[in-house]
Amino acid sequence: MFTHTAKQIHNVILASQRVLLIPHQKPDGDALGAATAFAEWLESLGKEYTIFCATDFSTRLRYLPHTDKLSSDTRVWQKPIDAIVVFDSGDLVYAGVAEHIAKLSHRPLIINIDHHITNEKYGDYNLLLTGASSTSEILYHFFTITHVPINISMATSLLTGIITDTDTFTNAATSARAIHAAGELIAVGGNFDVIKTHIYKSTPLRAFELWGRIFSRLSKHEKLNLVYTYLTHKDLIEFGLTESDVEGMTNFLNSISDGHAGMILKELPDGKVKGSFRTTRDDVDVAKMAKHFGGGGHKKAAGFTIEKPIHEAIEHVLAELEKLFPHGNMLEPVLAE
Template sequence: MSSINKFISHIKEEKNDNFLLIAHERPDGDTISAVLSLRSMILSYKKKVHPASSQGVPEVFRFLDGWNHIKEDFLTGDFQTIVLVDNGDLKRTGYMSRIIAAKKSGATIVNIDHHPKNDIWKLANINIVDEKASSTCEIVYNIFKHAGMQISHQVATALLTGIYTDTGGFQHATTTAKTLEIASDLMSLGAKLKKISGNISNFKSVSMLKLWGIVLNRMVSRSDLGLIYSVITRGDIQKCQAKEEDLAGVVNLIATIPDERASLLLYELPNDKIKGSLRTENNEVDVSQIASLFGGGGHKRASGFEIDGRLRQTKDGWEVV
């Protein structure tokens, strides 16, 4: 039986009636939309379902139907099934120790993802993973099709949002003919592309653009490495009255500079940590390998890592202290 069929029969089994869905940290459009779509699917089997995101729902995705059902917390022990959605690795769930504890006490772990193989594989009882899929939402679409389940216009909009955001508005090389076929089907089911692009691509606040201004102003081109990088401190975010999530699109913007092999944005997180966000548009570069040098991971074209430290300006640039 395929893993998708295993998952569908698991949902249908009578004893499994309480599901926990988990989005990843620094949630993006794919994880939020896939969680919302799966919530709607599991609800239609008349089961209880709790969607959770350790860092809430960024404002730009609050046009999606049902976003307010996603909670930042949950009571452990109540769930027979925990579905990890687009998580990449266990640390990114934001609830690592609780998930491991739940598994020990008998919960079924389901992994739905398009990230390369990671530590969730071993833990999960059911792995629905397709590295070739543009997005987890593309996989969730396939689950709906396998289940023979109707896709409502709200779910169609959510699924298209995940595909749209993970492909950078159908611009990244992960956009295949299959991706466009699915997008087309979702539109005929009522997905509102204009609403998605309006909310996602055109959602720029004054504070966000001020923060982007600092990022762009500080760009350093290391031609010896083929790398462009920039940095943002906690102070910059405060000064612009911006939020960390406002940085999401600017690293993609830097990556569009021709002839660069990769781009890197380093920004300070609370608790003396630094997040590194890597992008490339170059077919020969795999930024997940760079991220893994620092204990991170992700996709070939978009990856990230976290290190301890703070950023300090020196007379020739920036250093990590």
């Protein structure tokens, strides 16, 4: 099935002239790694393409090839498009393009490449592998199956996605297949050093000071067995930082040995609150928990967005979780699908 879909997508791309590439909003290393590797392939084919992203992206990912061409200019939707490729996004709203696509008079083919368990299969072609570490790993398999040579730029992009989504081969997404793909990408010239420098050695002192404040707010909800903390928009203003400066924090929740899961709530400039869950336990499903709040993700790493002031949001999420898990511990699968 995967091989068949991969070959179909390969043919669709060869037959398309104008392609629109969509990493999801606030793209992470995986979404941008996958989109830029794909862009590099389109470049080698001489295709016309645009990378559209509804929001800006973290400056630490600017080393990736073709990120200078990323555009948030909505006029790209007025030009003819043969195919749209969406990377690392469970649905088109999360991708930030649902409204744009709904308004098109001629609907182009949609290709959906993703590894989220909550993926809604919104594409005409859905290249999904929920067991894959990352969308970048899926693209590695795609290029291998379709005999597309992976050059050095593509390798660095895909390696970025695998490394960031596995939290450098430490979280639950890490598998033999992911490590094998990463090894192959390094073997063909993927630049591990540039990734290490930009991803892991680029946190300013101010950011650590803010992390300290966020860590000092860690609390444990005893009954749920949930460890949680939060960030306010006021914190960001006070420290002169943006959300991307604290994005690395969420994965630290996996290092805490207390509790069955960790949660961080971040108040964004637009007033919305972004929540992230992490767990290392096999018997806790945070994807289902996030889905309850309108979000999604993976069994061990998932997120959601709610529109409430931060302190109300904390109360709301805890109260809902208490209702969902009347016996505590977040273990029982009592959530409605």
